[in-house]
Amino acid sequence: MRVHNNQAERVWLAPMSGSTDAAFRRQAVRFGCPAVVSEMVAGETLVAARPDMVRRTCRHEGRGRWIVQLAARRPEDMRKGAELLTEAGVDQIDINMGCPSRQVTGGSSGSALMREPALAKAIIDAAIEGGQGTPVSLKMRLGWDREQLNAPDLARYAEQAGIVMVTVHGRTRCQFYKGHADWQRIADTVSAISLPVIANGDICSTPSARAALTQSAAYGVMIGRAAMGRPWLPGQIAAELSGQAYEVPSLSEQLDSLIEQIEDSQSLYGKTLGLRIVRKHISAAIDKLDVPLSEAHRRRARSMACQIEEGATLISTLSDIFLEQRGVAA
Ligand SMILES: Cc1cc2nc3c(=O)[nH]c(=O)nc-3n(C[C@H](O)[C@H](O)[C@H](O)COP(=O)(O)O)c2cc1C
Incomplete structure (x- = not known):
């Protein structure tokens, strides 16, 4: 068992574009979710300061750190976006290298970056530079496709560059949401680095969270779609994983x-x-x-x-x- 060098939260609400706005994140933390990430904001949009984007990423009411996810296809947009978020006082910046949407990948950001490791590395460096000490985490998939499962390589680079936490969705970009997340494959990233790795994909209950943790040896879990309509689910999973009883809200x-x-x-x-x-x-x-x-x-x-x-x-x-x-x- 590896010793992790920071104390990341163990259960997370996943960033979901169009869904995890401040209103939904507030409900997740209200019911005990330890950590929530905003839906993604594009670096260039933040630089142009579109007010609806700023509103969507705005801090949720209630407990929990303010973590904003940033996507960019150009390192300068990532750097500037990270600078602006740091000035705004965010607690952590999360780099999006997991989103398969063509809108995002078409511009070679999101998970498309996993196919262009040199650009992906430049984006990681830019986020860290722009963040000026604000913790930066990275969310990605297993790789672009089954032939390019390069999450462990990128994670190694991310660790030496100064990233504090890595989340891996156990699918490739080419899988989109098909099939089942491969929690065992996430273990390759866990063993490649000593940062906390968070396992993501198809976790919908405490038993499935336990299975994902066992198969991946990850530090924690991130829950997305299963929390829609059930904002208490991440809080329930967090409580039950730590051995506490959880009463589902009436x-x-x-x-x-x-x-x-x-x-x-x-x-x-x-x-x-x-x-x-x-x-x-x-x-x-x-x-x-x-x-x-x-x-x-x-x-x-x-x-x-x-x-x-x-x-x-x-x-x-x-x-x-x-x-x-x-x-x-x-
Ligand atoms: C509607 C929707 C929007 C999403 N938006 C984002 C996003 O903005 N950034 C990101 O990194 N992942 C995004 N994802 C991916 C999720 O964060 C998560 O990795 C994926 O849904 C797998 O987890 P799950 O099976 O628990 O839903 C999105 C997923 C969905 C369904």
């Missing part, structure tokens, strides 16, 4: 949390846009609501809640769905 606590998230979303983006942006969370929450609702009723509830354009009506409809399972008859 339906009324879940409703309070969703209402707070809706209100936060409206204050972040404005009333109309805020409701539209939070809809994917409402839909996921109804999907995962642990009540005996038929699939048809659930679908109807989802579509009803997602068409409402007015905050108070939405909240009363959600109260019916969560507390009475009313108003959803076919």
Whole structure:
């Protein structure tokens, strides 16, 4: 067992573009998630200071460090972006080398960088230079494809360059989200460096977190899609991994949390846009609501809640769905 040279948190909420805004991160930390990362911001957008980007990365309310993920295809944008985030007072900068989106990879940032190791290294150096002492972490995939599983090489470079933590999603870029994350492969990165490595991909419960930790020998886990509609999940996994019992929030606590998230979303983006942006969370929450609702009723509830354009009506409809399972008859 390796000795890690810093004390990173062991359970993380993954950065998810369009989902892990400050409103959602606030709910994750409210229920005990130890560490949350903002959705990615493009270095050049930050340099041009688009206000919606700055809003999305803004610090969440509540506990937890302020960690912003940065993507860039040019080292100078990464450097400048890291400088601006440091001036803004972020606690950690996370480099995005994991996102497979063509929008990102088309410009050779995100996971496309894993196919261009020299550029990837220049991006790592630029983030560290721009961060001027702010801790910088790196999130990547296993590699570009099965022939190029270069996460361990990049991790070695990252460690000597001064990166403090590495997250590995156990898929290649070419896999997108297909198949199952290969937690065993993450072990190659764990054994290549002495930094904390966080395992990511398909972790949806405490047993799957335990399996990922056993197979990868990683220091911690990062949870993405499974937390949609269940912001308490990372907190629950963190508690249970450390041997504590965790009481899942009651339906009324879940409703309070969703209402707070809706209100936060409206204050972040404005009333109309805020409701539209939070809809994917409402839909996921109804999907995962642990009540005996038929699939048809659930679908109807989802579509009803997602068409409402007015905050108070939405909240009363959600109260019916969560507390009475009313108003959803076919
Ligand atoms: C909608 C969506 C948006 C994502 N956005 C980002 C992102 O901005 N930065 C990033 O590094 N990864 C991003 N990812 C990848 C996740 O962080 C995570 O690595 C991946 O979903 C696998 O973890 P999971 O199986 O727990 O969801 C995104 C994933 C999804 C589904």
